[in-house]
Amino acid sequence: MPQALEPASSGLAKTSEGKAAEVEALIAPALQAMGYDIVRVLLSGGERLRLQIMAERQTDGGMNVDDCAEVSRAVAAILDVEDPIESAYTLEVSSPGIDRPLTRLADFDRFAGFEGRVEMVNPIDGRRRFSGRLLGTRGESVVLDCEEGEVALPFAALHKAKLVLTDELIAASRQPAHPDMPIDSPAAGEAVAKEN
Template sequence: MIRRAKTSEGLAARVEELIAPMIESMDYDIVRVRLGGDRRIVLQIMAERVDGAAMTVEDCADISRASAAILDVEDPISGAYELEVSSPGLDRPLTRLADFDRFAGFEAKVETSMLRDGRRRFSGRLLGVDGENVKLTVDGEEVVLPFDDIAKAKLVLTDELIAAHQETQ
C-alpha cells in the first residue's frame, strides 16, 4: 500500500524529507512538520511512537538530537530557528489516510481545499476510509471526501476520546 500522507508543505516538506529516514529508523512516525512564527522561526516536528506507546520527554529529546544533527549538516533553513518536538496529543491532527481508519468512531473536524456540497468545513463522526476517500457522518448523513481534497483535519477532544485514551494507558 502506498503511504498517503499530508504531513508538511513547502520548506517544511523539504525538512521532513531530510529527517524522515532517521526518525523512522528510530521507530517513530512523523505526524506533522510545520515551519512558522512571527518574530522567530519555529520548526515544529510532531511525532509518535510506532509501537503506539505514549511519547515521553526522552523520546522527544532523541528526535530533537537526531533531527538537529541532520539539519545542521544539510542547513535547509536560512537563519536562526527554534526546534520544537512534540507528541500529537489527544486532539491530534489527522495527516495520513491511515489516521482516518485508525480513529474511526471518533469525532473529527475536516476542512477541504475546495467547496464540497457548498461547504468546506465538516464536523462529524469518522467512519474510516474507502479506497482514497474519507467517510464521516455529518448531521446524520454519510459524507465522502476524497483524501486529496482534505486541507486539514483533526480529532475533536471529547469525553469518549479521553476515555479511550485512558483505556490504552
C-alpha cells in the same frame, strides 16, 4: 467504545508542505530507522521561526518526554549538517496530543468511531468544513457521519483534519491497553522538547 487500529507508517499523507516538506524529507529516514513516524512538520512564525515536529512511536503510537528529547537530538544533528532553513529558528518536538491532527489516510481508519473535524481545500457542495463521527476510509476518501448523513470526502482535496476533544476520546486516551494512546502519551497535554 471505538477501537482504533495499529499506527500506520505508510500510505497517503499530508504531513508537511513547502520548506517543512523539505525538512521532513531530510529527517524522515533517520526517524523511521529510530522507530518513529512523523505526524506533522510545520514551519511558522515571523522574525523568529518555529519548526514544529510532531512524531509518535511506530510500535504503539505513544510519545513521552524522553522520546521527544531523543527525536530532538537526532533532528538537530541532521539539520545542523544539512542547514535547510536559512534564518534562526526554534526546534520543537512534540507528541500529537489527544486531539491530534489526522495527516495520513490511514489515520481515519485508525481513529474510526471518534469525532473529527475536516477542512477541504475547495468547497464541496458549497461547504469547506465538515464535522462528525469518523467512519474510516473508502478507497482514497475519508468518510464521516455528519448531521446531514454520511459524507465521503477525497483525501487528496483535504486541507487539514483533526480529532475533536471529547469525553470519549479523553477516556480512551487514559486506558493503558488502548493501542493508540498509551498511558505515557500525554493525556493532559503534549510531551514537548525544545531546542534553540
